[in-house]
Amino acid sequence: MVGVSAEAMDVVFKALADPTRRLLLDRLREQNGQTLSQVCEPLGMARQSATQHLDVLVRANLVTVVRRGRERLHYLNPGPIHEIEQRWIAEFDKPRLRALAAIKTQAEESAMTVPDYVYVTYIRASAEQVWQALTDADLTARYWGHANISDWQPGSAWEHRRVDGSGAVDVVGKVLESEPPTRLVITFEDSPGESRDPSVVTFAVEPHEQIVRLTVTHEKLPNEEMRDGISSGWPAVLANLKSLLETGDVLPQAPWEMSQAHA
Template identity: 60%
Template structure:
C-alpha cells in the first residue's frame, strides 16, 4: 500500500501530469494525439508522463483499433482521501464511488456501435465507393459530397434535386484506401454534439474486411437507429461492388 501511494504522490508532484489528469477529467477517453495537441511538448515527453500516470494507476488505457484511449482512474485518489482526509465521511466516499462507476461506464460507451462486413473487392474500390458522390447516391440514397481532405467539410445530400443536407461534418482523418474518419452533425438537432464514424478497410487475400465504428451517439434511440441503418447501407454497398447493382429496396425501407 505504501509503495502504491508513493507512486501516486510522485505522479501528482508534476504540474504537467496534473494537467493531463485535468484534461481527462474534462473529456475522458482521449488519444495521445488529442492530449499532445493541448501541450507544447513532444509526443515522447507526453508519453513518458502518461507512463508515470499509468504506473501509479491514475490512468488506464483501452485499445480502439490502432489507437489507444486514455481514461482517468480515480480509485487511487479515493484511497488517499479515505486514508488522510475523509476517513469518517462515508457519504462523500459513496459519492466518489459513484464517480468511479460513471467513469467505468463511460469507458464501455466507446465505441457505441460496430459493424463488420466482408466484400469481394479491393481496398481501392471500397474507398472509391465510400467517397464518390455518384456511387454513394446509388447504395446510400444520398450523395456524400466532399474533397475528402482532412479538415474539409462533407455533406449527406438528398437525391431529390432540392440540395437538402440531412447530415454534415468534417473529415477528421483520411488515409486512402485504409481509413476514413468523419464527424457527423444532425442538421435537425444542431444543439447535439457530433458523433464520429470510422471506416477501416483491410485486405484479406481476395476480399476486404470493412469495419464501421460509430461513436459518441447521443442516446439509446440513436444507437438503435444506426443499428438499423448501417447494416442496410453496407449490404447495398456490398451488393453494388460484387454484382454491379444495388438491392431492390432502398436502405431506409429495409427492416
C-alpha cells in the first residue's frame, strides 16, 4: 500500500476491531450524512458514547465530518477501506468476490436509494493552490486528462472537455456555489441526453497550517452503476491532483488505468 504508513493502518484496523464502531459505519453506509442525533437515535446509544466512538473513526479517517450551517454531518469515508481492498483483495480473488457480491445483491434486492459518496484526502498545499487546481483548465488537463472549463461563477455552465484533440465533452453541469478558495458546488451530468436529474459534487477545501483537507462529496447519484464508477474514479483523480501539487508532476502512469487493468 504505497504512501500509507504502518501506523496509519494500525489505527484503521484498531478502529474496525470494535463491534460498536462497525455498527456506526453500517449506519452511515445505509444512510450517509447523518447528524449525531440521527446516528444515536435508532441505536439507543448515549450521545457521549457515540461521540467517543465517532472520534476514533474520524482519527482513523473512516468517517469525515462536514459542517453545513450549524449541523455537523457524518459521512463514511471509503478511502482507507479502499486501500485495504487494493492491498489484500483486489490482486487475489476479486473476480470471484465480485460474482458473489452480485448474487448477494440480487438476492437481497438492494436498497432503493443510492448513498452519497464522500472521499477525503490531505494535501501539502495552500487552499489557493488547491482551488486553482480544481478550476484552472490547464491544470485539470494535466492531472485529469480533461480540461474543466468555466468562469466558475454561480449560475454559469461548466464543461469537462477531452484534451486528445477531439474536443469532445464528457461531462457538463452548472455552478451552484462558488466561494474561493474553500467551497465549490457543481452539478455533474455524465449523460446529458438522459432525462434524469444531475448528480451534485461539492469540493470543500479546509486549510490547516501547511496542509489542506479536501473533501469531495458526490450526491444524488442515480444508480449503483454510477456510484461504482466514481468510487474508483475519484480516488484516482485526486491522487493525481495531490501528486501534482506536492511534487510538481502527476503520477508516472494514469491511476485510473490501473483500476481498468485490474477490473
